[in-house]
Amino acid sequence: MQLVGIAKAAQAATLLEAKRTVTYSHLATGKWINRVADSRHSFDWSINPYRGCEMACQYCYARYTHEFMELRAPDDFETRIFAKVWNAVEFRRELTRVPRSQAIALGTATDPYQHAERRYELTRRMLEVFAIESGRKFWITTKSDLPTRDIDLLQRVAQRNVLYLNFTITTIDVELARGLEPKAPRPDLRLAALAALTASGIRCGAIVSPVLPGINDGEAELLALAERAKQAGATWFGGGVLFLKSPTREIFLAYLEREHPLLVRRYQKTFASAARPSREYHQIIEARFERIRRQVGLSRKATSYLPPDWEQGNQMALAL
């Protein structure tokens, strides 16, 4: 057929840009709840409803996990998202095997409230299971404001279980956040979500993770973030220094070339043979956080508490 008019013009149009596309796939899973080997964590078991994460944080350490599926293109982690096939019976069965004295963390590798959650609601389904539990301890970590969708459910979970919610906020500088975490909700939206959650009785803290040398580690910037978190109702404040190894290393160095070219040499040198900055840097940052916590009135960790309907006879040691 001979094209005419607008059809002809459309066919001849020069491509300006092909926007990246995100695919969502269903992934069969053999295991929902995994034992955590590292005793330094405040939780014993981990759950990650999704593989990959569309929020596309340039520093995301979990990018390597896509390589287990032989997905190695630089943007595979953020464009090929896998939602695990929900199986309530199996999930409950695994949960019964977790001793009540041991804490379970939701969102240790990828974000449980990433964009896919709006469609597939795996995190919400898990909360529905947790809501009929009692005497357990749960942690949720997210960079999203989506937990506000589940306030009613989170309140039910927290009625009979200990529930802590970590909001990861790396900066309150919106432009910096846009470059670092291109598809994550803005920091002010996360702070507003934190305020809504704490107003509804959920215990929340703010975590600066990762702390990036020369980018978000200034004392004044961290102090301003801590003050905003405190105003929003956070009770704890902490952070973790950048862990950088391949394939994230290459992606983060490319980000630095674009956004902070003067820092490229410093990072290349620091991370040439190690995945973390020096012990001295860690000590400086920890002292900085400690000063800020004292100044603002925030604790280092979530403090123990008993939920309103803590099951009698099921008193576990709540030490973190």
Ligand code: SF4
């Ligand atoms: S939100 Fe978390 S899991 Fe998602 S890309 Fe960012 S750091 Fe990775």
